Amino acid sequence: MPEALEGSQAIARAVALCRPHVVSAYPITPQTHIVENISKLVADGKLECEFVSVESEFSAASVALGAAAAGSRAYTASSSQGILLMSEVLYDIAGLRIPLVLTCANRAVSAPLSIWNDHQDSMAVRDAGWIQLYCMSNQEAVDTTIQAYRIAERTELPVMVCVDGFTLTHTLEPIDIPDQAQVDGYLPPFKFARALDPMNPMSIGTLVAPEYFTEVREVHHRALLKSVDEIESAARDWAELSGRDTAGLLEVYGSPDARVGMIAIGSAVGTLLDAMDRYPELGPVKLIRLRCFRPFPFEALKAACAGLSEVVVLERAFSPGSGGIVATEVRAALSELPEMPRVHGYAMGLGGRDIPLETYGRALEVVGREPPERFAVLDLRPEQIPAEEL
Amino acid sequence: MSEISIPVSKLRKKQPRFQGIDSGHRACPGCGAALTARLVTEASGPDVMLANATGCLEVFTTPWPESAWRVPWMHSVFENAAAIAAGMESAMKAQGKNTKVIALGGDGGTFDIGFQCLSGMLERGHNVLYVCYDNEAYMNTGVQRSSSTPHAAMTTTSPPGKERMGKRHLKKDIVAIVAAHHIPYAATASVAYPSDVRKKVRRAMAVDGPTFLHIHAPCPLGWGHDGARSIEIARLAVETGMFPLIELERGGLADVMPIRNPRPVTDYLKPQQRFRHLFKDDVRAREELEHLQAIADHNIEVYGLRGERPDALDTEAADTAHRGGMRWA
Numbered sequence: 001m002p003e004a005l006e007g008s009q010a011i012a013r014a015v016a017l018c019r020p021h022v023v024s025a026y027p028i029t030p031q032t033h034i035v036e037n038i039s040k041l042v043a044d045g046k047l048e049c050e051f052v053s054v055e056s057e058f059s060a061a062s063v064a065l066g067a068a069a070a071g072s073r074a075y076t077a078s079s080s081q082g083i084l085l086m087s088e089v090l091y092d093i094a095g096l097r098i099p100l101v102l103t104c105a106n107r108a109v110s111a112p113l114s115i116w117n118d119h120q121d122s123m124a125v126r127d128a129g130w131i132q133l134y135c136m137s138n139q140e141a142v143d144t145t146i147q148a149y150r151i152a153e154r155t156e157l158p159v160m161v162c163v164d165g166f167t168l169t170h171t172l173e174p175i176d177i178p179d180q181a182q183v184d185g186y187l188p189p190f191k192f193a194r195a196l197d198p199m200n201p202m203s204i205g206t207l208v209a210p211e212y213f214t215e216v217r218e219v220h221h222r223a224l225l226k227s228v229d230e231i232e233s234a235a236r237d238w239a240e241l242s243g244r245d246t247a248g249l250l251e252v253y254g255s256p257d258a259r260v261g262m263i264a265i266g267s268a269v270g271t272l273l274d275a276m277d278r279y280p281e282l283g284p285v286k287l288i289r290l291r292c293f294r295p296f297p298f299e300a301l302k303a304a305c306a307g308l309s310e311v312v313v314l315e316r317a318f319s320p321g322s323g324g325i326v327a328t329e330v331r332a333a334l335s336e337l338p339e340m341p342r343v344h345g346y347a348m349g350l351g352g353r354d355i356p357l358e359t360y361g362r363a364l365e366v367v368g369r370e371p372p373e374r375f376a377v378l379d380l381r382p383e384q385i386p387a388e389e390l
Numbered sequence: 391m392s393e394i395s396i397p398v399s400k401l402r403k404k405q406p407r408f409q410g411i412d413s414g415h416r417a418c419p420g421c422g423a424a425l426t427a428r429l430v431t432e433a434s435g436p437d438v439m440l441a442n443a444t445g446c447l448e449v450f451t452t453p454w455p456e457s458a459w460r461v462p463w464m465h466s467v468f469e470n471a472a473a474i475a476a477g478m479e480s481a482m483k484a485q486g487k488n489t490k491v492i493a494l495g496g497d498g499g500t501f502d503i504g505f506q507c508l509s510g511m512l513e514r515g516h517n518v519l520y521v522c523y524d525n526e527a528y529m530n531t532g533v534q535r536s537s538s539t540p541h542a543a544m545t546t547t548s549p550p551g552k553e554r555m556g557k558r559h560l561k562k563d564i565v566a567i568v569a570a571h572h573i574p575y576a577a578t579a580s581v582a583y584p585s586d587v588r589k590k591v592r593r594a595m596a597v598d599g600p601t602f603l604h605i606h607a608p609c610p611l612g613w614g615h616d617g618a619r620s621i622e623i624a625r626l627a628v629e630t631g632m633f634p635l636i637e638l639e640r641g642g643l644a645d646v647m648p649i650r651n652p653r654p655v656t657d658y659l660k661p662q663q664r665f666r667h668l669f670k671d672d673v674r675a676r677e678e679l680e681h682l683q684a685i686a687d688h689n690i691e692v693y694g695l696r697g698e699r700p701d702a703l704d705t706e707a708a709d710t711a712h713r714g715g716m717r718w719a
Contacts, residue, residue, distance in 0.1 A: 055510030066477020
């Protein structure tokens with residue numbers, strides 16, 4: 001039975017259904033509503049957990065890490081500057097192979113200061129060794145949060161659930177909240193094999209000399225690569241239980257035998273889907289949504305892109321001085337195909353710039369252009385740039 | 391000498407038997423940090439969980455695949471030992487367990503980079519004992535000054551020279567800052583007084599709430615003294631008033647270790663290479679020595695260290711008697 005819920009409220013309800021023992025967080029827009037809602041659930045006695053209101057995101061991540069290492073299911077959430085302040089701990093959580101779940105309410109990173117949505121924050125920590133899942137809708141955010149705990153606890157890898165700030169977190173949508181029995185059946189109680197325990201003392205986080213360091217990193221890399229199976233089975237099993245379709249690594253929409261492909265991440269895909277329906281005259285397009293960015297779904301993406309001659313990548317972050325982050329990785333993956341499609345890379349929707357339906361058509365204008373667009377900002381307003389900077 | 395009336399076997403049972411940190415670790419001879427860890431875990435017993443900041447203690451106890459720890463132990467990063475401990479404590483609470491959480495950090499990890507996490511943990515009232523082993527500089531990275539380095543001490547980033555006489559600034563009064571969080575119990579201690587350390591650990595362990603122990607821990611390498619003299623030098627720090635041993639309850643001074651005959655600070659400074667520039671024929675050196683003596687005199691004055699009482703014997707029994715019975719046992 002769908003309820004009209006704000007994204008943050010729905011995510012908080014999903015977190016509560018996972019029965020976390022310890023939740024730690026620090027306020028930052030646009031994440032704040034999530035933890036506000038969780039603290040209300042705690043205050044109302046609807047969620048029994050230790051809610052730790054810390055003095056910074058750095059401590060939020062550290063408290064969650066300490067709690068999970070001590071055998072408790074832990075949760076935290078943040079955005080933007082908060083994610084960057086956490087970043088040292090994020091690497092540590094992943095390197096120590098501690099399972100926990102973090103919601104990233106995606107927001108631009110300063111400077112200039114912007115509280116609005118893009119993906120620069122989670123992209124900045126893509127190399128931290130976490131699983132990263134990007135949601136298209138609030139229903140998916142709910143379903144993904146629940147799956148994230150199962151994936152994290154089975155793989156001993158932390159999972160970052162990325163939801164677009166404001167676009168999702170502050171938007172009211174009809175959402176199906178699963179019942180507790182459903183979640184309990186899907187997600188067994190947390191049992192961490194390496195939990196700190198005086199009856200079985202272990203040392204976690206030791207100094208590793210050059211003779212072992214490489215192998216530890218390799219094992220971590222392999223664990224991430226292997227986690228694609230868990231990510232897919234978590235989605236499959238949840239779909240069966242909930243009766244809702246949930247994407248695994250990626251989702252493909254539009255014409256299966258189109259020659260033109262479009263790749264995007266997050267809630268913008270919803271807009272692009274609407275545009276595809278609105279403008280059929282723009283020709284057949286295969287729209288691919290990367291739900292999972294880490295591990296990078298090489299094989300699934302190659303399979304989805306086989307037969308395409310042109311691919312347009314649309315992303316909401318970039319690496320200054322280089323270009324698209326997603327596009328670069330897409331090119332690397334598709335270079336393994338016997339016939340590599342031409343890949344065009346665009347950034348768009350930075351710092352909360354709206355992504356209107358017309359974006360779809362503008363992006364497709366690049367198809368056939370010679371040479372392919374290595375990188376450009378699609379929705380740039382050159383008239384706002386001083387002449388001497390152009 | 392009076393005869394010992396208790397059989398030795400029974401006497402041994404009175405000794406602390408649990409060792410949280412095993413021999414064979416890689417600390418230098420005379421390391422105050424290693425001794426701190428030993429004394430703290432001896433008194434805490436095995437039902438604990440440790441969060442260790444990055445630093446010498448973490449490095450010399452856990453070179454993978456070895457570990458000297460007999461208690462559950464975790465190191466995350468440099469500045470978050472207090473927050474990791476807060477997370478562990480929240481987990482214990484959520485699981486309905488009473489295992490006490492202890493955080494361990496050096497002066498860098500406590501006074502400087504870990505200061506915010508420490509303040510947050512104290513303010514939120516976590517049931518955590520935070521132990522700072524204070525060797526008064528960044529020893530693990532090669533003796534750089536911290537905000538705990540004493541005034542005028544030489545480190546690799548506060549070298550004396552034509553324009554400088556070592557560290558220009560004062561040692562941060564961390565215990566006063568910690569006490570300003572209105573925590574139930576905070577104390578200073580010194581590895582030179584092991585019974586006092588153990589007693590204070592037990593006292594802190596008995597409190598349900600945040601507690602803080604600031605333990606003076608010599609570093610032969612960084613201070614420039616023979617490792618065999620660590621205890622002697624740590625004792626001189628107390629006897630000169632340079633490192634006052636005090637206890638604070640809810641922010642108020644509860645007790646001090648009295649000094650009956652304070653010694654001149656030069657007795658403490660002279661055996662240490664880090665202060666050798668103060669013993670040159672230089673007017674600035676004489677000024678700094680006067681300055682350091684003034685700091686010690688100030689400590690003796692404000693904490694009322696000049697003892698009319700007899701000197702505290704470093705034994706459990708003396709302390710128990712002084713306190714009027716087994717109040718904290």
